[in-house]
Amino acid sequence: MPESEDPKKVTNNDLRNAQFGGGFINADTVNAQRIGGDIWNLFLGQQLAPVGNPQREHNQRLLLADVKQEVAxxxxxxxxxxxxxxxxxxxxxxxxxxxxxxxxxxxxxxxxxxxxxxxxxxxxxxxxxxxxxxxxxxxxxxxxxxxxxxxxxxxxxxxxxxxxxxxxxxxxxxxxxxxxxxxxxxxxxxxxxxxxxxxxxxxxxxxxxxxxxxxxxxxxxxxxxxxxxxxxxxxxxxxxxxxxxxxxxxxxxxxxxxxxxxxxxxxxxQPLTNNQISDYLTTIKYTKIWSSISSDLDLLELVKTPFLITFHEVIQDGNNFFHAFQIPSNKYSFSS
Incomplete structure (x- = not known):
């Protein structure tokens, strides 16, 4: 098929009627740049600007922008x-x-x-x-x-x-x-x-x-x-x-x-230390939880895992916290 008739070809970043992943791209909602001949940085209504020192190759600055956004x-x-x-x-x-x-x-x-x-x-x-x-x-x-x-x-x-x-x-x-x-x-x-x-x-x-x-x-x-x-x-x-x-x-x-x-x-x-757990709970204003769990060795050992100490994402109150970790909530009491 001649290049002009290939519906998958994208020229001058014109995405109208182009195919990507087996489907058609709506050029009104997607912006794209190209690196080395391929579609680059497909975002709905967003196009990342290159970042970094202009002395770096432009294509690398585009990649750097993408990685920076992903990490953040x-x-x-x-x-x-x-x-x-x-x-x-x-x-x-x-x-x-x-x-x-x-x-x-x-x-x-x-x-x-x-x-x-x-x-x-x-x-x-x-x-x-x-x-x-x-x-x-x-x-x-x-x-x-x-x-x-x-x-x-x-x-x-x-x-x-x-x-x-x-x-x-x-x-x-x-x-x-x-x-x-x-x-x-x-x-x-x-x-x-x-x-x-x-x-x-x-x-x-x-x-x-x-x-x-x-x-x-x-x-x-x-x-x-x-x-x-x-x-x-x-x-x-x-x-x-x-x-x-x-x-x-x-x-x-x-x-x-x-x-x-x-x-x-x-x-x-290493697992979190008691001081790190206490400081973290103080920062997110859950000091009363610390006063309860600090005297329970089993629970204290559990929350030394950083993944489990992300209380801000799993609790709205004490009962939800214990439910998230399958801990009997009637063992502790909280007041707001």
Whole structure:
């Protein structure tokens, strides 16, 4: 079919009668830009402006704007939206296998607590980690939120410094083909999620202009998780190996793998402390809840999980709080 007759072709950003995902686009409600020949940034009535230093390539500034909006939107849905809690972190270098460990014969380095004031960007930038980090934790411990906080700091850095790579969020649960390399998967995800052409994505990956942040390793089918670790390690050892890479996983699943990620460092997110819980409840004006749960060891242990401490999203009063966690509400009393 001649190009002029192909209804799927989009020229000069004219979306009238164009097809996308098998359906027709209404050009009156959708704005779009293009990157590398593909439709880019499809929003209902909204078009993101490029962000960052104008010295950076225009297409990368468009991607940076998209990632910035995604990070901000997802953080609004987390505990971060109410009060930022700097989660406790423990360095666990024994959870990764650095490439030089085979040559340098050293004993297993035990876990070490990281100072409370240390931010995740400080861990990422540390000499030992050098931008290749594994984030571990129990279910609901704040792994994804911690990765989003890191992404936020990296976006800010990329906006200010045009030579810094663009951080991009990926979820490993979409890795469906056991034979697909991480490089090919990244190119496919950049096209499907952000609308970046594979040609341009490949150029960025090869030139180390992207900083992949991988979440959801434990969301893969159990029998495929360890295989994914091996595929990631192949990526880390390839000719186009990334300068920086961050991976998130539940610690229980990860500890069962015979293979370890070939990253430079790993941290384990600690449960909330009593002071953090008390400060959080004071901030959201639920001090009476703290006076009730602080004397109950079972309940106190429950709310040390950051995911469960997001009271502002699950309670309107004491009874709803206990219902959300299947705790008998008649055990406690609240007054407004």
């Amino acid at each position: 939107s997802r953080l609004k849905q987390s505990l971060h939206n109410v009060v930022l809690i700097n989660l406790g972190k423990e360095s666990q270098p024994q959870q990764v296998k650095r490439l030089w460990d085979a040559e340098v014969k050293i004993g297993l380095k035990p876990p070490e607590p990281i100072p409370d004031t240390t931010r995740i960007i400080d861990v990422f930038d540390s000499v030992d980690v050098a931008g290749k980090l594994l984030i571990l934790g129990a279910p609901g411990s704040g792994k994804t939120t911690t990765q989003l906080e890191l992404a936020q700091a990296l976006v800010k850095r990329a906006e200010e410094q045009p030579d810094c790579p663009v951080p991009v969020l990926f979820n490993l649960s979409s890795w469906k083909d056991d034979r697909q390399s991480i490089t090919d998967w990244l190119l496919a995800e950049l096209k499907s999620k952000y609308g970046v052409s594979k040609k341009l994505s490949k150029e960025w990956v090869n030139n180390h202009q992207l900083l992949p942040l991988l979440d959801g390793l434990d969301e893969l089918e159990p029998q495929r998780q360890e295989l994914c670790v091996s595929i990631i390690n192949q990526f880390l050892g390839s000719e186009n190996r990334p300068l920086y890479l961050v991976v998130c996983s539940r610690s229980e699943e990860y500890s069962n793998y015979s293979a370890q990620l070939q990253l430079n460092g790993a941290i384990y997110l």
